[in-house]
Amino acid sequence: MQQEKISEALKTALADSRLQGTHISLYLAILTIWEEKNFKVEFFSCRKNIMTRSKIRSFSTYHVKIRDLVDWGYISYLPSYHPLEGSKIALIQLSESKKAYQK
Template sequence: MNYIKQLNAAFEKFFFDDRLNPTHISLYMALFQEWNSSRFADEFFVNRRELMRVAKIGSKSTYHRCIVELDKWDYLFYYPSKNPYKGSKIKMALIETSDEPDMGQYNPKLEQLAERYHPIREPVVYQHHPTNGQAVYPHRPVSGQALVSNINNTKQVNINKQPKDRQAVLYFFKEKGFSADEGKKFYEHYQERDWKTSDEKEVRDWRGLAINWMDRTELLDEKNKQNKKGASQNRDNLRTTKIKDYGQPL
C-alpha cells in the first residue's frame, strides 16, 4: 500500500467532486487515519463516538449522512453494525487517478496538502551538504521524491487491555458524563467474564468497549423513556372527568 499515492489520488478526487463539503473530507481523513493505524488492513472496525471527535462532527445525523454518502460515492464501503458491543466495519476504496503522477517527481502542492491533513510529527532537523555546506531537509532525497515518516503510521500496542482497577473505570465513565453506578455495572460484568467478549476473545481495548457500553445504555434509556411516555398517554386516555347522572329520566 503506497501511502502518498493513495492520499494524492484522494485529494485529486476531492478537487473535482462538487458533491463534497468540508464535513465529508474531515470524516474521510479521520477514517484514513484509522486505516493507516490498522496498517492498511483490508477491513477494520471503527467507533462512531471516536470518529466524530476526530472529525469534529457534533451531530449523529450528520455523521451517518456523510458516511453513507461516502459509501454511495465510492470512497469507501460501509458495513453498519447491529451489535451494540461491536463497531461498524469499513473497507476503504482504492482510488486511482486518470493521470498518474510520476512518483519520482517532487510535487510541492500535493506535499503541502498531505502535510496539512496528516502532518509529520517528528522534529525538523537540517543537515549540511558534505560538499557545499548547503542545508538539506533530510526527508526529501536528491531524486526529489517526498518521503513520509513512519513514526505515527501505526498505533502503539495497547498494553492496557484491562483496566488497572475499578476506580479507573469509574473515573472514565464520569469523564464521559455517565454515573459511577453505570461504570460499576460495566466493571463487574466483564470482571466476572475474565475480560472476555461474548465470543470468548480477550478484550483488546477496555476503553473502546466501555464507549460501546455507553452507546448501548443511551439507546436503552431512550427506549425506556419512549415506553414510559406511551404508557402515560394510555392511562390519561382511560381517565374521564365527566360525571354522568344515571338517575335522570331518559
C-alpha cells in the first residue's frame, strides 16, 4: 500500500510542469527518507542528509527548491536550526496536492 503512495507521488511530481530536475531529485530524496522512517506522518531529517541524497550541493538551491515544494503543496517543512536535530517534514496528502495543481 505504501509503495503505491510513493508511486503515485512520483507520477504526480513528474506530471507537474513547474518541477525541474532538482525538485524531483529533492522530492525523491524526501520520499526515500519517509520510507526509511516507516512512513510516519511527520518525520525528522537533517539538511545534510537530504542534500547528499538529492545530490544538491548548494545551500541556496536547496532552500529555494524546498520552498517551492512547500509553496506548491508537496511537503510541509519546519526547519531546525540545531545541527543535530533534523527539520520536521510531512508529505502533504496527494489528493490535496493534485487539487492545488489543477487550479
